[in-house]
Amino acid sequence: MGEISNIDESEVCWDLALAGLAEEEHRKLGRTLKVEDFSRIAKENAMRLDDIMSTMFELCLRGHWFYQGTDGVNEQITRDMIDKLNQDGRLNELDLAAYSGGWRPS
Numbered sequence: 001m002g003e004i005s006n007i008d009e010s011e012v013c014w015d016l017a018l019a020g021l022a023e024e025e026h027r028k029l030g031r032t033l034k035v036e037d038f039s040r041i042a043k044e045n046a047m048r049l050d051d052i053m054s055t056m057f058e059l060c061l062r063g064h065w066f067y068q069g070t071d072g073v074n075e076q077i078t079r080d081m082i083d084k085l086n087q088d089g090r091l092n093e094l095d096l097a098a099y100s101g102g103w104r105p106s
Contacts, residue, residue, distance in 0.1 A: 018055040032102025050090040069101040
């Protein structure tokens with residue numbers, strides 16, 4: 001599956017612990033993950049949704065995860081998309097409303 005192994009931690013641009021939480025949740029649920037799933041994970045673990053989603057966007061950008069639109073088709077995540085989302089500071093659920101599809105490991 002999309003497990004991340006044999007990586008140089010000095011080159012990682014995402015949070016390995018958050019990536020692990022997402023992997024575990026994906027395995028547990030057996031389906032793509034939605035923003036609502038990440039929001040729940042954030043609340044259950046007393047962390048910010050922004051941190052989890054920043055990690056997910058980086059994982060997609062690097063090809064470790066995919067984002068699928070509501071039609072089930074993979075949509076490319078670009079650095080420009082991430083920069084636009086982050087231009088007002090921290091992400092929130094309103095910022096993520098356009099991402100109503102699902103996230104899955106590559």
